Amino acid sequence: MSGPGRAAVVTGLGAWLPPRVVTNDDLAVHLDTSDEWIRTRTGIRRRHVIEPGEATGDLAVEAGRRALKSAGAETADVVVLATSTPDQPCPATAPAVAARLGMGAVAAFDVAAVCTGFVYALGAGAGLLASGFARSALVIGADTFSTILDPGDRTTRAIFGDGAGAVYLTAGDAAEPGALHGLSLGSDGEHSRLIEVRAGGSRQRSTGLSAEVADTYFTMQGRPVFARAVRHMAASVRTSAAESGWDLGDVDTFVLHQANARILAAVAAQLDVPAERFVSNIDRVGNTVAASIPLALADACHSGALVPGARVVLGGFGGGLTWGSAALVWPDLEVPQVRAAAWATS
Ligand code: UT7
Numbered sequence: 001m002s003g004p005g006r007a008a009v010v011t012g013l014g015a016w017l018p019p020r021v022v023t024n025d026d027l028a029v030h031l032d033t034s035d036e037w038i039r040t041r042t043g044i045r046r047r048h049v050i051e052p053g054e055a056t057g058d059l060a061v062e063a064g065r066r067a068l069k070s071a072g073a074e075t076a077d078v079v080v081l082a083t084s085t086p087d088q089p090c091p092a093t094a095p096a097v098a099a100r101l102g103m104g105a106v107a108a109f110d111v112a113a114v115c116t117g118f119v120y121a122l123g124a125g126a127g128l129l130a131s132g133f134a135r136s137a138l139v140i141g142a143d144t145f146s147t148i149l150d151p152g153d154r155t156t157r158a159i160f161g162d163g164a165g166a167v168y169l170t171a172g173d174a175a176e177p178g179a180l181h182g183l184s185l186g187s188d189g190e191h192s193r194l195i196e197v198r199a200g201g202s203r204q205r206s207t208g209l210s211a212e213v214a215d216t217y218f219t220m221q222g223r224p225v226f227a228r229a230v231r232h233m234a235a236s237v238r239t240s241a242a243e244s245g246w247d248l249g250d251v252d253t254f255v256l257h258q259a260n261a262r263i264l265a266a267v268a269a270q271l272d273v274p275a276e277r278f279v280s281n282i283d284r285v286g287n288t289v290a291a292s293i294p295l296a297l298a299d300a301c302h303s304g305a306l307v308p309g310a311r312v313v314l315g316g317f318g319g320g321l322t323w324g325s326a327a328l329v330w331p332d333l334e335v336p337q338v339r340a341a342a343w344a345t346s
Pocket residue numbers: 032033034037038041042115154155158159221222223225226229259260263287289317318319
């Protein structure tokens with residue numbers, strides 16, 4: 001924020017999942033996979049997916065509505081939507097989301113940083129507050145990767161789920177709970193091809209040739225991505241904690257992108273902090289891309305894993321490659337229930 005002591009403060013949180021649940025056993029009906037493989041290699045038991053005709057914007061509206069309610073607000077000066085699965089390639093999805101939320105002629109735009117999208121969007125929202133342009137921002141992360149997965153790819157089908165989450169940011173004081181600090185963002189475009197959808201953009205369309213079907217799907221080279229996710233999230237989290245004046249041992253709760261339970265365990269080991277301090281809801285939602293961090297925050301609030309006053313570090317890693325993190329003392333928020341079925345155990 002401009003001026004000493006000014007900050008972007010989290011004052012609302014909401015999340016949303018589509019009702020349809022796909023279990024590992026459901027996937028094993030059509031794919032050469034098993035509940036046992038998926039659970040042991042990823043920690044995932046099930047994920048939520050949209051119905052035909054639904055889109056990312058529908059989930060973003062639901063999450064945004066809940067974050068507004070949580071903040072006791074009706075509108076914001078700007079809507080920032082992190083997504084890599086917009087409703088259409090053009091225009092951005094955020095203006096339609098703002099309109100559907102009845103927010104009027106506010107500034108609205110999308111941010112594309114794949115699984116780090118939410119942290120980048122937080123940075124964009126906080127930056128607009130810092131510039132004095134906005135006094136409040138609705139920052140949403142929403143993705144429907146079920147729409148870009150190869151139906152025959154057992155690896156990506158096992159991992160990804162659809163969902164949305166959002167926070168409300170208000171211009172406030174750096175010393176108050178909820179104030180964001182220690183923002184750290186980075187990228188490595190040299191390795192952009194480790195995570196990609198090859199076709200559908202200008203490089204393919206400028207050829208005038210139609211795309212190969214396989215090139216229209218999301219692909220990921222799991223092993224090298226895994227190693228980089230651990231390395232970059234660990235380094236980024238270290239930076240955010242240090243810039244906040246905290247030792248890693250002072251951090252009560254780590255809320256990292258939910259890509260793989262083994263990645264969370266490896267980051268905990270690399271940082272030498274107890275794995276119990278890492279929030280995990282991946283078993284119930286899978287990897288929800290830009291929605292992952294706010295969904296994990298909402299789940300942790302409801303389960304009691306995240307309590308007001310806790311020192312929290314958020315962290316993400318994803319396509320680009322990109323990574324990022326931020327820190328805050330968790331504020332006392334009313335968080336509306338996410339669709340109840342998501343959190344039922346079994
Ligand atoms: O969110 C953005 C960042 N994304 C990530 O951080 C994801 C990082 N990567 C991962 O989480 C893991 O690499 C995966 C979960 C994607 C894969 O797990 P892995 O332990 O690295 O497996 P792998 O790719 O090395 O494959 C091992 C074996 C292969 O079979 P062969 O070649 O050894 O016969 C795969 O074909 O497991 C096979 N396999 C499967 N088997 C049953 C891959 N997916 C499946 C599956 N069911 N769903």
